[in-house]
Amino acid sequence: VRNLIFILGDQLSPELSSLDGADPERDHILMCEVMAEATYVRHHKRKIAFIFSAMRHFAEELRARGFQVRYVTLDDPDNGSSFGAELRRAVEALSPERIVVTEPGEWRVLEDIKSWQQLTGIPVEMRPDHRFLCAHADFRAWAEGRRELTMEFFYREMRRRTGLLMEGDAPVGGRWNFDAENRKPAKPDLLRPRRLSFSPDETTKTVLALVEERFGGHIGSLKGFDFAVTRADAETALDAFIENHLPQFGETQDAMLSGDPFLNHALISFYINIGLLDPLMVCRRAEAEYTQGRAPLNAVEGFIRQIIGWREYVRGVYWLKMPDYVHSNFLDARRALPDFFWTAETDMACLATVIDETIKHAYAHHIQRLMVTGNFALLAGLDPHAVHEWYLEVYADAYEWVEVPNVIGMSQFADGGVLGSKPYAASGNYISKMSDYCQNCRYDVKKKTGEGSCPFNSLYWDFLDRNGEKLLGNRRLAQPYATWRRMSDAQRQDYRSTARRFLEKMDRGERV
Numbered sequence: 001v002r003n004l005i006f007i008l009g010d011q012l013s014p015e016l017s018s019l020d021g022a023d024p025e026r027d028h029i030l031m032c033e034v035m036a037e038a039t040y041v042r043h044h045k046r047k048i049a050f051i052f053s054a055m056r057h058f059a060e061e062l063r064a065r066g067f068q069v070r071y072v073t074l075d076d077p078d079n080g081s082s083f084g085a086e087l088r089r090a091v092e093a094l095s096p097e098r099i100v101v102t103e104p105g106e107w108r109v110l111e112d113i114k115s116w117q118q119l120t121g122i123p124v125e126m127r128p129d130h131r132f133l134c135a136h137a138d139f140r141a142w143a144e145g146r147r148e149l150t151m152e153f154f155y156r157e158m159r160r161r162t163g164l165l166m167e168g169d170a171p172v173g174g175r176w177n178f179d180a181e182n183r184k185p186a187k188p189d190l191l192r193p194r195r196l197s198f199s200p201d202e203t204t205k206t207v208l209a210l211v212e213e214r215f216g217g218h219i220g221s222l223k224g225f226d227f228a229v230t231r232a233d234a235e236t237a238l239d240a241f242i243e244n245h246l247p248q249f250g251e252t253q254d255a256m257l258s259g260d261p262f263l264n265h266a267l268i269s270f271y272i273n274i275g276l277l278d279p280l281m282v283c284r285r286a287e288a289e290y291t292q293g294r295a296p297l298n299a300v301e302g303f304i305r306q307i308i309g310w311r312e313y314v315r316g317v318y319w320l321k322m323p324d325y326v327h328s329n330f331l332d333a334r335r336a337l338p339d340f341f342w343t344a345e346t347d348m349a350c351l352a353t354v355i356d357e358t359i360k361h362a363y364a365h366h367i368q369r370l371m372v373t374g375n376f377a378l379l380a381g382l383d384p385h386a387v388h389e390w391y392l393e394v395y396a397d398a399y400e401w402v403e404v405p406n407v408i409g410m411s412q413f414a415d416g417g418v419l420g421s422k423p424y425a426a427s428g429n430y431i432s433k434m435s436d437y438c439q440n441c442r443y444d445v446k447k448k449t450g451e452g453s454c455p456f457n458s459l460y461w462d463f464l465d466r467n468g469e470k471l472l473g474n475r476r477l478a479q480p481y482a483t484w485r486r487m488s489d490a491q492r493q494d495y496r497s498t499a500r501r502f503l504e505k506m507d508r509g510e511r512v
């Protein structure tokens with residue numbers, strides 16, 4: 001065997017760089033399901049099943065293209081349980097001249113790959129991951145010398161570079177960003193098309209049984225598992241989004257609605273992140289909807305910005321700032337996660353809804369992650385590293401490169417402002433404005449303090465008060481701090497004691 005090509009679980013793309021120049025006659029492909037990857041955090045059952053099933057289907061596609069694939073299932077009695085152990089076994093069996101791999105998405109795995117040459121005694125060639133549009137060196141060059149890494153400026157560079165929604169050097173429509181038109185609440189809409197559901201085939205059924213047996217204690221349920229696990233089905237899901245939801249994508253992007261966990265979101269992050277959909281192809285499809293007059297500019301621009309802007313930008317920040325980044329704790333937050341993050345058993349209707357949907361679907365949309373669970377964790381002073389592990393565990397699209405900057409940076413402000421210029425902290429009023437959750441809540445969103453008041457209200461002011469030393473200098477918080485100072489001593493004390501009583505009760509493990 002000439003090259004042993006090691007394909008990782010989130011590298012399921014036919015155009016993958018490690019497959020460039022691959023020769024079915026002389027090369028061999030290795031793919032393996034290993035316990036170490038499935039348990040370094042206790043991933044949601046649906047996430048593991050999705051990855052394993054998509055891996056098995058991808059292996060079949062490669063075989064159909066004539067490749068020889070060594071595929072090790074989790075229940076193979078000889079399974080060595082880690083990438084290193086499986087690589088060694090494959091090298092012993094096949095005696096390749098060289099190992100070829102596309103760079104991984106996580107720092108942890110990169111460190112592992114660096115040890116492979118010594119582990120096996122043969123050379124390792126690691127190739128860049130061209131599925132991302134911005135190479136590491138390009139991001140570093142962009143970031144160098146900038147005082148602030150503002151996403152919006154990075155995004156404009158990416159627009160120029162890809163030519164998406166551009167007329168020569170100028171943005172189509174005369175503006176780069178149409179978010180001002182994108183922040184509307186949503187009304188229940190019985191006409192919203194139902195989401196596509198992909199019934200498990202035999203391969204997926206086998207995986208579901210395996211995951212239930214081996215990971216029964218992990219969060220979530222496999223009931224009604226309906227993810228696409230092949231490129232063809234993921235493309236069908238994309239088509240349905242583009243046709244049925246993209247035109248309204250902008251308008252309802254920040255809205256939250258009980259009983260409608262998906263609204264007009266794309267539900268494609270898991271497919272893109274694992275390699276079943278190509279991000280640039282997805283953006284070109286969306287752009288065509290605008291040029292052909294089927295979707296408005298605010299929707300298409302907003303959608304493309306999430307992918308060539310945010311998605312590429314957070315990856316850039318991850319690789320620029322790791323390995324220390326994941327341990328950042330600018331606000332010195334230390335509180336343990338309350339149990340309701342795993343059970344959804346809380347009287348706070350917003351959190352109960354979002355966590356329940358997360359447990360069911362291994363999905364929540366952006367504003368739910370940012371302004372409900374994330375906002376609560378921030379206000380309550382939960383330990384950002386524990387919060388990071390929770391997000392990595394529960395979402396089917398979570399890999400460190402994308403999850404860490406979103407959680408540690410954007411949502412918990414634990415990086416002190418590398419990624420965002422102020423913490424996304426908000427009182428109950430924001431949730432009440434953007435959702436219908438408060439209508440069915442034991443707490444009263446209008447009540448500021450005391451028994452029955454919405455906990456987000458007192459926690460919000462307590463958060464600002466508690467972190468005054470670190471946040472007072474932040475220009476974007478000048479207004480709330482001015483409001484805080486204008487309050488009477490008694491009112492400030494009221495906020496503090498309401499927040500303290502709530503947090504003490506939560507820490508005692510009582511239902512809140």
Ligand code: FAD
Pocket residue numbers: 264265266267268269270272273303306307310311312314364365366367369370374391395397398399402403404406407410411
């Ligand atoms: P849509 O809302 O329809 O957006 C379209 C696409 O844009 C997404 O599929 C995704 O590829 C991209 N995108 C949008 N926002 C972001 C963003 N902030 N960062 C990167 N890509 C983005 N996304 C992940 O893929 N994995 C994560 O682990 C993850 N963790 C998050 C944690 C927190 C606290 C927050 C606030 C956001 C997180 N996100 C994460 C970003 C975002 O919430 C998800 O990408 C999105 O909800 C996925 O659903 P969708 O496909 O329906 O997205």
Ligand code: DLZ
Pocket residue numbers: 007008009010011032033034035037038039043047048051104105106109399400
């Ligand atoms: C997330 C994950 C899981 C749960 N299982 C596997 C696996 O068994 N085999 C594999 O190759 N990859 C898996 N992955 C994805 C890897 O952890 C992924 O390559 C890294 O998270 C890097 O992004």
Ligand code: SF4
Pocket residue numbers: 347348349350351427428429431432437438439441442443444445454455456
């Ligand atoms: Fe959430 Fe407060 Fe509204 Fe209840 S009242 S749903 S706790 S924001």
